Amino acid sequence: MASATPRRRPNRKPKAKTTSSSTPPSSPPVTSQLVTAIRRNDLDAFSSLLQTPKLDVNRRTPHGDAPLVEACRYARLEMATRLLSVHGANVNVSSSNRSANRVGLTPLIAACMALQPKLVTLLLSQSQKRVNLLKTFGQVNAVTVLLLFCVANGRTEEQNDAALLILEQLLRYAKQQNQLKELLTAKPDKVNSLLHVAAGLSNWKALKMLRERADEFDVEFNARNAVEHSLLHVVEMNAFQARSMQFCEPPRPEVETGGKKSKGRNRRRHKQKKQESKEEEKEGDDVKEEQEQEQSEADKQTFTRSRPDRAVEAFHVTRTVMELTKNSGVGAIFSRKGDEGLRGLYIKALVLAEVGLVSIINEIAQMPDTQQEKLVYIDGLMYTAASVYPLSVKNAKEYQSLWRQALDKRHNLEATTAARVDEEEKKRIPTNEQPIELSHDGFKLILNGMLSYNSLSKRVKVWTLILMHLLTPFASGTPLAADKRPVMEECSQLKFFERITEMLCRSGTKLAFCIFDRTDIEDDESYDEEIEFHLLISLFELFLQFFAPYARIIRDGESKEPLGITESFQRAIKPVKQLWTLVNAALGSMDDAIATPQRFSLLLHLLQVFEQLEAAFVSDEDMTLVKLFGVMNRFVKQDARKKRIKMFVAEQSHLLHTIAATFPIPASFVDKVIPLKDSVDVLIRSDPKVLGMDLYSFAAIPGLIRLEHKVDYLAMLAEERNGSVSVSISRASEANYVDFILQQILSTSASNLKGEMNITLVNEPGVGVGVTREFFQIVQRCFFQPGLTGSSQSRGAPPAPHVLEIGAQWLQLARSQNTHDSSKKRNAKRSRPTQSSGFTELFPLFDFVDEQKRGVLGIAPRPVYISKQVMDAKRSAKSLSLSCKDMLVDPSEVDALKKVYLCIGRLIGLSIRNHQPLGADFPVVFWKFMMRDGSLTWESYCESSDVFKRSLQFVLDHDFDGEPLDMRFEYTTEVVIVDEEAKQKEEATDAAVAAPSNVTMSMEMELQDGMGDVEVTNANKAQYVLLRAQQFFFGNELVYYKKIRDGFNDTIARSDLKLFRPEELRRLVRGERTIDFESLKKNVVYSRGALPSRGVVQRFWEVVESFDQENRSKLLTFWSGSPLPPIFGFDSKYRSMNADTACWYIDVDTRMQTSFCPMANTCDRRLILPDYPTSTVLREKLLVALEHGSVGYDRM
Structure with a gap:
């Protein structure tokens, strides 16, 4: 094996070719000159070159270009004709020009890319051989190239029509040559056949042509592609954003030489490509020269396009879907069985808008009952409509118009689905076409589905x-x-x-x-x-x-x-x-x-x-x-x-x-x-929300719904709100309570007022419900004490400077967070900081309606002031009748009072929601007014005085026509006459010895603006009685009563007030007057060593049972934070699951020395007793705790 290695080396040397590069270059081959003449459209040079002896026109240039391919690319019909007819060019020859990315390009594909039907006809008719329609160029063959020319793919209508003519021509040729079946099932991209490419490109015109000639061309519309996708599925996968701009397109001539040269499956192929790249560098000049030449017709037609508008694409996608369902029916696209139908709602919405719901329903209803798909289609249609409608409400821009078209379009299905070329043809449908109606069978189908x-x-x-x-x-x-x-x-x-x-x-x-x-x-x-x-x-x-x-x-x-x-x-x-x-x-x-x-x-x-x-x-x-x-x-x-x-x-x-x-x-x-x-009680205790959702009408049935459940419902609504009412208050000085509460409550936004309440006592560790109870005890003491004056408010130590500073800062923060835009001027005035004594000077705010009975409250009446000059003018005119214009009014005082009473209305609502009574007893008519009860009569306003009610009844019964009385729309009132001149003299002298400058006397005041001179008659006596009764109840303070009502509605919605009766609201704000110690003793829970039989516990009950009402109230304050017993009693078994159901606890701590006073935790109502040996010691220590430790935390 060692000897074999040297013998292989000489064969692997590629540098032998480089030695010839030093020799002068020879003239270009004839085929190269021929291609150049074709590209330059130089017919003379082309004809001269054809005379070259032994010319082989099928021979490729050194770059790999074939003359016939180039003639078709550049749409040179005459040149192509001479190459075919005279020189017998091979119609199946293909280009091998890898540098221009044209490997595999055949004359037929090039002619199709150039959209030249005459060239295609020439190739099919003049060829000496059968044209191979299955040859591919990249991922396309001749027919798939033609499908690219559709509007949905960025081409024009003209290109689409021209491509369809060529496509039909190729299909007929394929049928003649027995290539049709192979052509229809061929998959150039390894996945999609001819039909699937047309569907994926939304080329509905091609699909229509194929459907109309399905018998001639034997087209199977039920065919699936290589991955088992139906035609509808292919449409859906490639519609809109899903469609690639390179879908099934031929390779582009531009090649990125850097990226593809480095790719290879193995090292050997990589080295080979690096060697070949050196040769391509030598051909670079020729490539540049080719690119600088005129662009071929094939490149112009194939690679010049734009992204279609979404509306245009939507139309063609819709037409494609409808073409594919011509045989099966439009209902098929809504099928949810298998993958027969579409899944995307948008395309189905487009079809609904195009065809119309009525037409689709009627079409499905006409299907035979024996056809299983009938129920599948109607189920899918109903599901689609039920899914599209919410989208039309949520996404109005995209779906609303489609939904409206689907509902309103009722044209005949055949007329709707007729072939239309473009949007302009859509507008040419006759406007007087008779709309179709929903059929009886269609109505039955819908009912069965519903x-x-x-x-x-x-x-x-x-x-x-x-x-x-x-x-x-x-x-x-x-x-x-x-x-x-x-x-x-x-x-x-x-x-x-x-x-x-x-x-x-x-x-x-x-x-x-x-x-x-x-x-x-x-x-x-x-x-x-x-x-x-x-x-x-x-x-x-x-x-x-x-x-x-x-x-x-x-x-x-x-x-x-x-x-x-x-x-x-x-x-x-x-x-x-x-x-x-x-x-x-x-x-x-x-x-x-x-x-x-x-x-x-x-x-x-x-x-x-x-x-x-x-x-x-x-x-x-x-x-x-x-x-x-x-x-x-x-x-x-x-x-x-x-x-x-x-x-x-x-x-x-x-x-x-x-x-x-x-x-x-x-x-x-x-x-x-x-x-x-x-049972209803159990339901509401389980979830108070059901009271407002389903059982609200039960509240009108006396005795059915417990009052505590209605209050629990309001508390539950507050818990579900995002905002909250946050109040911070310092007990460093009682003199600033009023201003501090007013500033924070008035600065809270309306949305937050309906949320939960969070109370913070500055520098005190108390949290939870006990703090809330103590806060409303402060509110009751500061705002609802009858006859409480500003001086009594300020009897304590003067407000600390840092407390006033904190209040101002809190107010400024609340104003900056207030998002209300309405009535900005009013809100700004309402939020204006005031001096510590500014609001307290307006006291008393409430007083007893009847000083003798001293029980029911009303707004404290304000004196009516007139100037001495007005009085002198009235006397000279011998008239004691006054109008509203005669009154002296201090706008700043009126504005301040409006703020105060608005805040009081809010505090009343907050107290009801938080189950905290205020000890303020307002009459039933007051609560009817707060609820805007339409049943209010004149008798309602006079409930507190039988004498006044009888006098008004006399007016109603009197016959003014038979016996006129000198009565006008007036009432008698006390007025204070202000002598401005005398007042100035008083200021200049010693006020202690000066005579009083104001005089009080009785005068007549008009009941209504402009009605002071109107006499009472039989015709208007009912109006007089009503106005007089209202004045008797409201006095001159009606505007302040309305402010209380406005504030009340800021915290409790008017719709929620319908759950209550006026008597119930009265009870909630008034609270219980007597303390039922027997009930407390019965329901108290003993823990931590305490037992009812234990001596100290028995001694405790002996002591407290001897207490008077005042000490009992102090005990409740010490124990729970409020002197009033719970509104709904000491038993909490009827309260809801999420309500404040804290029990009352007694603990005995044996570790505490008997010299200590009792302790209490107001948050969970827990009283902690040392183990006192005698009743005397227990009584002494308990009274000390009640006197000095009932307010505040960690004080004893």
């Missing part, structure tokens, strides 16, 4: 919307008359409505028993009780959207007479009413809170609405139907225009809420739910 076992809420919801759009049952504005017929006969059949309610009953049963047995859930849905929630609501909406317009024409079977509105409704909802038995049995078995209470609350809500409608129909069926029709008409219009998809059950149950609020709750329903009170 009410099938595997149907889900999205399908029911979307297709109900589609049917409302197609059938327009609400277009007339009134329910259909009994002598009319519906568009679809099924809509007048009782069986149609029974099918819906039977499915409602089935879904409700599954929900109650947690039967989740579906196995064919959509890809984007998870299967749990939420699916049945949505399905129940969707079926309910479906039922009413058809019942409201067709209620008068519903018949039973073949009967010609309508059943009547009430009877048809009662018979239709029989399946739903069967759920009562199920719900009663399920709720009756509940002993404690459950995980998913909405399973039953939604069923109760549904049954309630059906009961309400049934009772209303029995009472007055015509009026009820008119109301129901109006509700459903508005609902259908809003549903068609909605801008977003509602995903949560609470949002989707809007129709249930609307109908429940429109019709009264019948006594029959009340009788059914009253026995379920304990």
Whole structure:
């Protein structure tokens, strides 16, 4: 083997060729000159060269170019003719020019690339040999090159049409030469045949030509490519962004010499290429010269293109899909069985827009029932529509117009799918073409799909919307008359409505028993009780959207007479009413809170609405139907225009809420739910949210919903909010409490006001509910004490400077974070920092309505001031009547009072949400005003005075026409006369000895602007009585009452206030007046060594039972942070799972010395006692703790 090595070396030396490079170059070969003449279109030189003796025109140039190939590339028809006819050029010769990337290029492929039909005809007819149509150039052959010339691939319509003429010519030649089958199944790129390339390029014109000549050319449209992809799948894989710009294209002439020279499968091939590259360097000048010459026609046609506009590409992709479904039907693309249909929603949406939903449904409905694909196609179509509609709402830019076209397009399918060349031809469809309507068979198919076992809420919801759009049952504005017929006969059949309610009953049963047995859930849905929630609501909406317009024409079977509105409704909802038995049995078995209470609350809500409608129909069926029709008409219009998809059950149950609020709750329903009170209590305790979602109407039934559950619901809403109300307060000096609270509450944004409340006591370690209780105790003491003046507010030490600085900084921060733009001027004024005594000077804010009874509160009346000059003018005119213009008003004081009362309204709402009473007793009429109760009458405003009520009743009963009285729209009030001149003199002298400058006297004030001179008559006495009663209650402070209401609504939404009765709100803010120590003793929890039988515990109860009411309040303050007992008592068993249900604890700490005072933790209401030996010691230490340690943390 050693001797073999030297013998191989001489054979591997490539440098022998380099020695000849020093010799002068010879003249170019004739073939090279011939190619140059062809490229330069020099016919004289070309003809002269053809006279060369023994010329072989099939011989290639040193670069590898063949003359006939070049003649076809440059579209030289005459030159190609002479090469073929005179010199017998080989039509199957191919180029081997690797430097120009033309290896394998044949004359036929070059002629096709140049789009020269005459050249192709010449090659096919003048050739002495059979033209090989299967030869490839890169990844293409002659026919696949022609398919590249389509609009979707960046070419023009003219190029597409020219390519199709050549393609048809080649196919006929192939058939003559028995090459057709091989040509149709050939895969130049190893994957795709002729049909698949056309589909991938969206060359629908080529597909149309092949389909129309399928019999002639024996084209098989069901063929799959090498990776088993159908034609539709190939379209989808290569449409839009998925399509490569180099898809099945021939090699380009430009070659990047750096990249490809370094590639090789092994080292030997790599070395060989490096050697060949040296030779190519010598040919570089020739290549450059060739590139500088005129570009060939083949290169111009093949490699000059632009990316098509998306709309243009969408049209051609759509046409391609429709061409591929001409035999199977358009419904095939929606199939979800195997890979028969498309998967991308966008292409399917394009087809829906092009053909129209109605045409596709009718086409599928015409299929024989024995054809299995019928159900597959309609299922796929319904799934597609249900998936596209949400996209049309979310992505309006891309899908909304397609969805509208799909709904509104109702032209005949054949007319729609007729061949159209471009967008301009699309516009030439006759505008007066008669639109087609949804067929009865199509309607039945849709109903079967909506009410099938595997149907889900999205399908029911979307297709109900589609049917409302197609059938327009609400277009007339009134329910259909009994002598009319519906568009679809099924809509007048009782069986149609029974099918819906039977499915409602089935879904409700599954929900109650947690039967989740579906196995064919959509890809984007998870299967749990939420699916049945949505399905129940969707079926309910479906039922009413058809019942409201067709209620008068519903018949039973073949009967010609309508059943009547009430009877048809009662018979239709029989399946739903069967759920009562199920719900009663399920709720009756509940002993404690459950995980998913909405399973039953939604069923109760549904049954309630059906009961309400049934009772209303029995009472007055015509009026009820008119109301129901109006509700459903508005609902259908809003549903068609909605801008977003509602995903949560609470949002989707809007129709249930609307109908429940429109019709009264019948006594029959009340009788059914009253026995379920304990079960309803369990549902709300499990999750207070169900009260607002489903059981809100139950709040109107006295005694059914506990007040604590309503408050827990408000607290739950606050927990779910993103923002929060944060208040920091320092107890360093009580004088700044008012300003500190006002600044922070008024600076909180409206969105944060509905969130949770976070209280921080500066420099105190307290956290949790105990701190909140202490905060509202401060609020009660500062704002709601009757007769509290500014001087009493400032009796403590003066506010510390650092406290005022912190307050100002906090205010500035809150203002910077406030995102509200409305009324910027007002907000800026509201947030203006004030001096520490600025607000307290406005006190008292409230006073007793009746000083004798001293119980009910109202806004403290403000004095009415007028100037002495106005009074003198009135006296000279002999008139004691005043108008609002005569009053002296301090705008800064009014503005400050508005701020204060707005803050108070917010504090009242926050106290209710946080279960903290304020000890303020406002009358029921005050709460009706806060709730904007429309039932307020003049008697309501006079509840506190029977004498005044009788006087107004006298006015109403008096006959002013028979016996006129000198009464005008006025009332008597005390006014303060301000003498400005006397006041200036007082300031100049010693004020201590000066006489008072203000005088008080009674005058008449108009009840309403401009009505002071209007006499009371029989015609207007009712108006007078109402205005006078309102003035009696509000006084001159109506604007401040409105500010309290505005602040109240900032923290509790008006819709949530409907859950409460005025008496309940009064109780929540007032709290309990007496402390039930027996209940406290019964419900206290003993821990950490404490037992009811222990001596110190018994001594504790003996001591506290001897306390008076004041000491008992102090004990509660020390124990819990509030002097008031819990609103709902000391027993917390009826509170919800997430409510403040802290018990009251007593601990005995034997480690504490008996000389220590008791300790308490207000956060969890825990009282810690040392083991006192006697009652005397216990009483002494406890009283010390109550007197000095009931406020603050870590003080004792």
